Amino acid sequence: MRNQNPQQKRVKNLSLISEGKNLEDVPSPKLEDVKDKEKPLINILLSYFKNIKFPTRNPSKDKSRKNVIIEEATDDIENVVIDAFAIGKVRAYNRKELANSVNNKKFPDMLLLLDRLIKLHNPRFTYTTIQINKGVQTTYHRDKGNIGLSYCIGLGDFVGGGVIVRFADGVEKLYDNHNKWLYYDGHSLEHASNKVKKGLRYAVIYFTHF
Numbered sequence: 001m002r003n004q005n006p007q008q009k010r011v012k013n014l015s016l017i018s019e020g021k022n023l024e025d026v027p028s029p030k031l032e033d034v035k036d037k038e039k040p041l042i043n044i045l046l047s048y049f050k051n052i053k054f055p056t057r058n059p060s061k062d063k064s065r066k067n068v069i070i071e072e073a074t075d076d077i078e079n080v081v082i083d084a085f086a087i088g089k090v091r092a093y094n095r096k097e098l099a100n101s102v103n104n105k106k107f108p109d110m111l112l113l114l115d116r117l118i119k120l121h122n123p124r125f126t127y128t129t130i131q132i133n134k135g136v137q138t139t140y141h142r143d144k145g146n147i148g149l150s151y152c153i154g155l156g157d158f159v160g161g162g163v164i165v166r167f168a169d170g171v172e173k174l175y176d177n178h179n180k181w182l183y184y185d186g187h188s189l190e191h192a193s194n195k196v197k198k199g200l201r202y203a204v205i206y207f208t209h210f
């Protein structure tokens with residue numbers, strides 16, 4: 001994983017973009033096919049995801065996860081957890097620098113597989129962090145802590161899903177990223193995950209932390 005990200009040069013512009021002044025400069029989201037050589041790695045990753053005890057987060061105690069939809073009806077919303085975790089570099093509480101996630105040591109093979117996968121897909125892409133969500137749906141949001149372009153892919157056996165992007169003119173577009181890479185600027189563009197009708201979605205998002 002590389003820390004030096006050429007996309008960081010865009011910080012100044014992005015602050016303008018996020019204020020809505022310069023949205024025409026944001027590249028349109030793009031769907032990219034999975035290459036044949038990526039498929040065996042994806043299958044290994046999927047069985048990895050299915051076989052681990054998924055780390056959980058409590059969205060009500062986590063400011064960055066307020067946009068998560070809890071689909072099960074519950075009276076105990078404070079104690080609901082979602083199956084989601086980050087691996088790679090994370091922002092440690094109260095610290096300026098990025099630090100290694102505890103999950104790097106917990107799942108070292110997964111980190112290597114994930115890194116190998118994105119390098120097969122786009123060797124020029126750099127990132128600091130990978131977010132993995134299991135059965136999680138999000139409402140419209142912008143990725144406040146991200147910079148530059150992210151890759152997001154929906155994996156597993158499910159029907160429906162995809163990512164909806166809402167553009168500055170209010171137009172909403174669904175990108176079906178089931179087994180496809182969505183390459184998009186989640187910091188500048190409002191987006192939400194579309195509901196899964198049947199089955200279970202694993203969403204994998206590669207991004208660069210500020």
Ligand SMILES: [Fe+2]
Nearest residue numbers: 142143186191
């Ligand atoms: Fe997002």
